Amino acid sequence: MSIGVPADSMSFLEARLSTRDWLATDGHVWLHLAKTLLAAFLAMGIAMRFELPQPRVAMTTTFVLMQPFSGMVLAKSVYRFAGTALGMLAALVLGAVFVQQTELYALALTIWVAACTALAVRYRQFRWYGFVLAGYTAALIGIPAVTDPNSLLIATLTRGAEVMLGIVCSSIVSALVFPRHASATLISSLDARQTRFAAFAADVLRARLSRIARERRFADFVDEIVGFEATRSFAAYESPAMRVGNGQLAQLNSAFMDACARLHALDQSMKRLRANDNTRCAHDALKPFLEEVARIFEHASLNVHLDRYKATLPKRLRDAQRNLPNSDHGTRLDFTTSAELLHRFIVDTIRYVSIAHGDASNERASTRYEAKTNRFVVAATFMRTGIVIAAAAWFWIATAWPSGGYAVIGATLACGLSSASARPSTFIAQMGAGAALAIFTGYMFLCHVYPAIDGFALLCAMLAAPLAAGAFLAMRPASAGYGIGFCVFFCLLAAPDNRIVYDPALLLNNGLAVLVAMLGAAIACAVVVPPRTSWLVGRTLAELRAQAALACEGKLAGLGERFHSGTHDLMFQLRGLLARRSREHRHALSWMLVTLEVGQAMIDLRHAARVLPVQRTPDALRIAWNTSLARVLRDIAVLFRTPDSTTLRRAIGSVVASILIAESMLDLAHGDREARHDMQRVLACLHFIRTALVDPDAPFVPPHGNVSSWRSD
Known part of the structure; x- marks a missing residue:
């Protein structure tokens, strides 16, 4: 006898499952877009209410700051705040020292921006953005005021207020409106990583994988280790509990690196034993131990079983060594070496699993991940950025083009935002295409949309579609350059201010200067010691x-x-x-x-x-x-x-x-x-x-x- 389920109950259950699946996938995308637009319009509205001269700067800040997780926004805000303050100070100092000396000011600004971009490459993650902002803010404030030194102080203060407003709005919206916490994602990724590592270790111990497959899996673990470190760094901004446990997470990542290295060393040692007929007996003597450990890695309670296994392992290994047939000195040494590697692998894996279950070791409490960047890479970034900024500044001074300052600002943005990319010329070309689309869209808004609407609500409704499209492109790694270029330059060139200037010729001139800078920067990054040289x-x-x-x-x-x-x-x-x-x-x-x-x-x-x-x-x-x-x-x-x-x-x-x-x-x-x-x-x-x-x-x-x-x- 079967029990039937009503059709309406089945439909309701299917609808709930579909909704839950949508919220876990595409729903996060739409939520991120909605929060980004809300932060941008909130910053623009407050800037207009306070009658700040350029609300567009506050809007630009929100588009650059917004990230899917609250901790990412807060971490980025901290470094952006520090970078903006440093850039404001640099703009004041350079403007005061080189007052009415345009050539010397351009040279000093070039050195400053190049140095900040090089330091951004040296100190990556969110520190990268702080150094990029220190260079970009100095150019954004100083370039318009270089011909009018008397307005430098006021421009610095108002621009800083606009940037800080964008930071505050982004942080508030991210933290209060349906917040997503990186800590939850971090915990789930840890469980998944441990499961993948256990399965991989079992396959390696049984010699089931080819050399290429093993190398690729080890390479994937490299990405996971570095990605985990990045997630850990900004998850610490989300809650006091994450800050307290931050040291334990650092120990966990360090222990995982140790376990991976031990597994590779053991695998290499066993591979060499298999490849040599003279050491085959040592391999055969160790093979049962490897099979036993592989079965343990397929067990749920990994740490408990490994602890028990480790307690009896040394005596069993000594007995196996004594029973080696015709064991000469070399064979015993081969066996001892591989046995020692097996024991060390088990010890390091126990440490990794124990920390994952909350047992942090006090002696490793000061564990710190150390990022490395070769000094030649930093020097090449400095040289490449200096050439691009100097060329844009020379073009501005030589032609006396009123919009030439936007070329310097565009070159600064291009070099700074592309410095983290392995293919900066491609990224800048994408930004240029996004900027071109932003100029066209801005022209349509300036000539046909802004004159036809009235009221803040209608203004937000008209801006929502193009800005959401740009933010969506910026979320995808393959199209990030297009989205960033569109959102940033649409806000800088065509976003509304308290007093909108209906001058399409000015918009096209400023946009053309930006495109010229993008073209020059893309060519320079492709020719002057590109990162892939x-x-x-x-x-x-x-x-x-x-x-x-x-x-x-x-x-x-x-x-x-x-x-x-x-x-x-x-x-x-x-x-x-x-x-x-x-x-x-x-x-x-x-x-x-x-x-x-x-x-x-x-x-x-x-x-x-x-x-x-x-x-x-x-x-x-x-x-x-x-x-x-x-x-x-x-x-x-x-x-x-x-x-x-x-x-x-x-x-x-x-x-x-x-x-x-x-x-x-x-x-x-x-x-x-x-x-x-x-x-x-x-x-x-x-x-x-x-x-x-x-x-x-x-x-x-x-x-x-x-x-x-x-x-x-």
Whole structure:
């Protein structure tokens, strides 16, 4: 007997599910657009009520500030406030020092804007926008007032008031009107990341994935690590609870980087054991352990089962080593190295899962993500921006074009807003297309819409459609340039003021100046050391390799966090510069993985070497050990800075010599179990480094021995 469900109940249930699905997907888009328009019109209305001279500036601020999450808007507002204040101060100082000296003022403004844009590239995330605003605000205030110094102070104060009004309106609307909190998204993404990592680890331990598939999954984890760090930084602005737990989230991201690096090192070690017939027995002895750990990763209570497994693992590994058939010294060392990597992977995974469940470790409370940007990239940004701004300023002064100041402002906006893009010329071209559409739309509004309407409500109704379309385009990464260009320049060129000037010729002149600046900026960014230049990409890749040198030379306190965060951040930049699945991208990814592999082993080696009881060792052997260890640290650092066949051979020789000395010290420690264990850990680190250096898949030496191509990196 079946129980029927009424048709109207089924329809109601389906409608509820459809509505919930729409709210979780497209509904967020429409909500964001509605909140953006509400903030823009609120800022415009208040600016008009207070009779500020240019309400359009307040509108522009809201379109640049609004983000889907409240924390993003608040974080952006803080840095925009600081950047605006700094830009106001710069405008006053430059205007006072170079009063009625247009050429010197243009030169000083060029240096200021170029420096701010370069610092924006150096300090990314929302700090980026603070530096961009510091440069842009100085130009926006100073350029119109350069011919009238007496109005500089009033222009600075009113422009600052308009910008601050936009900041306040954006923050209020984002925080009070159907707020979306990044913290909820952050928690759900953490659960999803842990699930994906557990499934990936099980596949890696069972050797189910090809080399390319493994590399791509590790590369995806790079994006997740950097994206998590960005989300964590602005989620701290949403609530006191998130600020209190911010340190624990930083520990969690650091622990995840450690676990990923350990998994890769273990995978590489097992791959090398499988590839060599002489080490096949060591691989076969470890394979049951890997299968057991893989089954644990498929279990729901990962941390509990791993804790229990770890308690019995060392004794079982020692028993397995004693039972190795025909085990010579090399086979035992291979087994010990892989077994040590397995144990470290389990320990780091337990730490990661424990922190995810709320157990933060006090010793890691000061964990800090360290972003890296190569100094050559910063210098290239400074030079490129300086050339663009100087050319626009020279054009303005040489032609005495009344609208030439808008060319300088447009060039400043183009360079600043595109500085975070890996393809600035494309982004600026999109902004130029959006600006052209904004000029056409502004002309239609100025000639036909504004004269035909009356009242603030009708004005908002007429502006809603084009501004919503621009904001929608700005939300999509592929069309962000079009949307930003349209919204920003429509507001700056054609948005209504308290006293609208019906002068289409002025609008077209100002718009033409903006388009000329956009064209010049796009050409300059495509010609003057663009970010995707092979030489510049090579410098970023060299900076990534230098992270292994940091592991050899840096201070041990907090070295692991600095090493992992810097390596992942540099690889994230390279993934933006290089085409996915290209040969260059895979080459960079290979360098990142071997840098993580060897760099982490060097950090482990330095920690293990510090606790060795070398005072009981004969003087000659102790001196030989200290000398060989120093040589290993030096030669590994040199290898990663200048990789070629010569430095590779030297590094391998140093590691082999250290292994021989360490084995002699191990023989002398036969009566001290703790000392033997410490010495075995050192030997495992050295042996793993040696196998990484001699791996035929490692990128240390280019194909066909073309050493010169590596030096060009």
